[in-house]
Amino acid sequence: MDLDNRTAVVTGAATGIGRAIALELAEKGANVVVGDVTEEPTLEWEGDQTTVERVRAVGPEARFVETDVSDSDDATVLVDSAASEFGGVDILVNNAGVTTDGAVDETSLEEWRRVQSVNVDGIYHCSRAAAPHLRENDSGRIINIASQRGLLGGATDRKAAYCASKGAAVQLSRQMAVDYGPDSITVNAICPGPVESNMTDLAEEETFIRDNIVTPYIGRPEDIGHVAAFLASDEARYITGHALVVDGGYLVT
């Protein structure tokens, strides 16, 4: 898998899964533009270096653009600045996401809208800005980080807003695959199961997770990074409209 001379825009890549995706794309040779509300990594094992510093240490170029993906102007600046600086955009990874707990009647309208505006509107804003750039080459890629919870309900907690947003991310990926396929742009969703990051509280959930996955280990951000790099590659050019579950077998038990 060779992503030399490609430019990837990865949202929410300061930390966690997005950071691992950015680093994996860089390992394969892609320049990376990080769009996030902050540049600071937050997981202990990530150390002090920002994603941009880590990508540069690997070899390719990288930039940080302060971006709130729920804001359409921010999304446009992110994508257009990547295109003007690196001569185009080849790969868009819509990874930025937020979550909230609660059944519908426990979720305020404000909280509901916050989750949809980042997790769903964010994909819309960034994809809308990126489509004209992706059309300019013959191997455009959009990868949307949805969730296993876009396919099933939250078993340990009530996550109405989050599950709805991730279901939308899966279905939007399918429709975008149809719409952009003729332009040689593939669009796929990755549906991670539990992955060690800020979003998964292992102190609370580890026993439940271990009882519900079939692998003896819980997923790490790199597990999603590898899959994203594959979907971004030429080798995956015939895969589109797919919701790829990466969950240690949670869904099959």
Ligand code: NAD
């Ligand atoms: P995380 O909270 O560690 O990281 C999320 C990143 O998104 C952070 O860098 C944050 O600053 C950024 N972000 C938040 N709001 C933003 C906004 N409005 N604009 C731009 N950036 C914003 O979470 P993570 O576990 O790395 O999750 C990444 C993605 O993977 C999310 O879409 C999440 O829903 C999905 N996911 C995670 C898991 C899991 O177990 N960790 C499972 C399934 C899906």
